[in-house]
Amino acid sequence: MTKFKALVVSETAEKRYAHEVLERSVEDLPAGEVLIRVRYSSLNYKDALSASGNRGVTRRYPHTPGIDAAGEVAASDSDRFRPGDKVLCCCYNLGMNLPGGYGQYIRVPAAWVMSCPEGLSLREAMMYGTGGFTAALSVEKLIGHGVKPEDGKVLVTGATGGVGSLSVAILAKAGFQVVAASGKSDQADFLRRLGAAEVVDREAVTDRKGLALLKGKWAGVVDTVGGEILATALKSVKYGGVVTCCGNVASPELATTVYPFILRGVSLVGIEAAECDMATRERVWAKLAGVWRIDGIADMVTEVGLAGLSVQIESMLAGRHRGRIVVNLDS
Numbered sequence: 656m657t658k659f660k661a662l663v664v665s666e667t668a669e670k671r672y673a674h675e676v677l678e679r680s681v682e683d684l685p686a687g688e689v690l691i692r693v694r695y696s697s698l699n700y701k702d703a704l705s706a707s708g709n710r711g712v713t714r715r716y717p718h719t720p721g722i723d724a725a726g727e728v729a730a731s732d733s734d735r736f737r738p739g740d741k742v743l744c745c746c747y748n749l750g751m752n753l754p755g756g757y758g759q760y761i762r763v764p765a766a767w768v769m770s771c772p773e774g775l776s777l778r779e780a781m782m783y784g785t786g787g788f789t790a791a792l793s794v795e796k797l798i799g800h801g802v803k804p805e806d807g808k809v810l811v812t813g814a815t816g817g818v819g820s821l822s823v824a825i826l827a828k829a830g831f832q833v834v835a836a837s838g839k840s841d842q843a844d845f846l847r848r849l850g851a852a853e854v855v856d857r858e859a860v861t862d863r864k865g866l867a868l869l870k871g872k873w874a875g876v877v878d879t880v881g882g883e884i885l886a887t888a889l890k891s892v893k894y895g896g897v898v899t900c901c902g903n904v905a906s907p908e909l910a911t912t913v914y915p916f917i918l919r920g921v922s923l924v925g926i927e928a929a930e931c932d933m934a935t936r937e938r939v940w941a942k943l944a945g946v947w948r949i950d951g952i953a954d955m956v957t958e959v960g961l962a963g964l965s966v967q968i969e970s971m972l973a974g975r976h977r978g979r980i981v982v983n984l985d986s
């Protein structure tokens with residue numbers, strides 16, 4: 656029996672969720688064609704929800720979260736992968752309703768596995784992780800819908816978060832003038848180092864007057880928070896502007912009129928990373944490893960072992976952390 660360590664989240668009698676690092680057996684993992692020895696994972700908002708008992712993300716406990724995993728193939732029944740191959744497995748049902756990347760081994764369908772992008776180490780790949788992939792997908796959608804650097808400023812909301820910070824950095828690298836909106840007034844220097852031309856308080860991009868349209872300021876918006884900030888973004892983009900929407904940390908609600916769409920031709924574009932096809936994954940990851948590779952990405956990364964995850968999860972749920980959290984399964 657091969658034993659390994661995993662973070663296990665269990666429901667307690669008081670309906671709270673306890674985190675423990677426990678020993679598990681490879682033999683108890685679900686069926687799948689590829690067994691992966693996980694070296695690195697990362698912390699995304701969805702992991703924090705799974706680790707705190709959110710039944711919309713994870714139905715049954717005890718459970719091992721971790722929607723991201725990077726490691727070496729340990730055994731494979733698929734012709735596509737051989738033992739020793741360096742691979743990534745991100746999203747699908749990993750870490751939601753199947754044991755995820757916060758365990759030293761995962762077993763998954765071969766269709767979920769991709770080779771680690773050329774030019775990225777396993778650790779570097781998890782610095783981006785699903786947060787970086789979602790940021791790159793958002794920027795790709797903005798550009799694909801016709802937004803160009805010469806069209807004007809692009810707003811990023813939730814800018815110090817995982818998706819937000821990488822969106823700021825990727826947009827800056829792609830030549831855009833980025834305005835970063837954040838609730839953390841002490842993180843302006845961090846956001847400028849990532850490439851933000853301007854940093855604004857999130858209150859400054861939240862309309863509470865209820866007007867149908869505001870002055871058109873942004874050529875595009877990468878929204879990661881939803882709610883009133885997304886509603887305000889729709890009213891504040893210029894004629895023909897584009898807003899991407901991927902998250903709900905502020906609220907899943909969206910109160911809007913049709914005016915931004917019928918008077919300014921604004922587009923609202925949904926971003927979905929979990930189920931997107933392998934061709935999209937490989938194309939977007941190649942950009943993260945290539946044209947959109949962030950030179951100073953290590954500055955926005957905190958590394959923890961399994962035992963250090965609980966503190967980071969608490970901080971993320973309280974909206975206090977910044978940048979990306981990488982999980983080292985061997986530390």
Ligand SMILES: NC(=O)c1ccc[n+]([C@@H]2O[C@H](COP(=O)([O-])OP(=O)(O)OC[C@H]3O[C@@H](n4cnc5c(N)ncnc54)[C@H](OP(=O)(O)O)[C@@H]3O)[C@@H](O)[C@H]2O)c1
Pocket residue numbers: 698699700701785786789812813814815816817818819836837838839857879880884900901902903904905926927928929971973974975976977978
């Ligand atoms: N659609 C998809 O496929 C997909 C993929 C990945 C992530 N997501 C979603 O995208 C969102 C961001 O994910 P993440 O991993 O980047 O999370 P994260 O690292 O926790 O970042 C969220 C950021 O939002 C801001 N924020 C927190 N609470 C807020 C509030 N009440 N009102 C306004 N802003 C608030 C904070 O930044 P500031 O302090 O700088 O404002 C925080 O750092 C989540 O909702 C996640 O589920 C979706």
